[in-house]
Amino acid sequence: INAEYGESKVQNDKLEHKIVDFDNLPEDAFLDHDVAICTLGTTRAKSGKDGFIKVDQDYVLSFVEKSKAAGVKQFHMMSSQGANANAWLLYTQIKGQVDEKILGMGFEKAVVYRPAALLVDREEDRGMVENSLKWLLTVGDTGRRVSVNIGDVAAVIVGSIFDESVTDKSILTNGDIVNKAKALIKGN
Numbered sequence: 001i002n003a004e005y006g007e008s009k010v011q012n013d014k015l016e017h018k019i020v021d022f023d024n025l026p027e028d029a030f031l032d033h034d035v036a037i038c039t040l041g042t043t044r045a046k047s048g049k050d051g052f053i054k055v056d057q058d059y060v061l062s063f064v065e066k067s068k069a070a071g072v073k074q075f076h077m078m079s080s081q082g083a084n085a086n087a088w089l090l091y092t093q094i095k096g097q098v099d100e101k102i103l104g105m106g107f108e109k110a111v112v113y114r115p116a117a118l119l120v121d122r123e124e125d126r127g128m129v130e131n132s133l134k135w136l137l138t139v140g141d142t143g144r145r146v147s148v149n150i151g152d153v154a155a156v157i158v159g160s161i162f163d164e165s166v167t168d169k170s171i172l173t174n175g176d177i178v179n180k181a182k183a184l185i186k187g188n
Helices: 046-068 091-105 127-140 152-162 173-188
Strands: 035-038 074-078 109-113 118-119 148-151 168-172
Touching: 035 046, 046 091, 074 091, 074 127, 074 152, 091 109, 109 152, 109 173, 118 173, 127 173, 148 152, 148 173, 152 168, 168 173
Parallel strands: 035 074, 074 109, 109 168, 118 148
Antiparallel strands: none
16 A cells, blocks of 8 residues: 555455554554565655654564564565665665565565666656656666666566565565566566
8 A cells, every 4th residue: 555645556356455554553464464565665865864764674674573473474575776784875774684684584485676776657756857867767778777667576576476486585686576577578
C-alpha cells in the first residue's frame, strides 16, 4: 500500500490492503502471512537525515522483526545499488546494515534487491534536475546498467517468491534484476 496516498493501484480479491502507522506497528500485523515484501524508503532530500534513518532503518527493522516473530517464511526487501554496511555515505551504510540484518534473521528465504536508479512516474514533482536525469536514463541507459524500470523490479520480486533458483539468502543486483525481468518477459 502506498501509505502516503492511501490507496493501492492494485485491486485483487486475494489482496488485503491495510494502511498502518509505522510508529505504532501492531505486534500481530503479519500473523497468518507467508511472504512479506518491504519497499519502504525515502531520501535525505525529502525527509532529512533523521527522517531517512527513521524510515529506512527503524521502520524497516520493525517490519522485518515483526514479520519474523509472526512466522513469515519469506522476506523480500528492496534496498539500493551500492548498499554496504561499511560505507562512509549514510545512505548506502544504512541500506547495507539493514540488508545484513535481514539476511541474518533465519527466514526460509530472505532476498535483498539492489536496483540502480529507479525509473518511476511519481505523483509529486521532483523538480527539473530529477526529471531531466530520468529522461536521460530512460533514453541513454538502454542496457539498464545504471537504471531499472520500477515495474521490472516489482515483477522480479513477485517472481522470486516462486523461483527456486533464488535461494534462502540472496542478493540480486541491478544486473540480476534486469536479466530476470527480461526472462520473465520472454517466458523463460
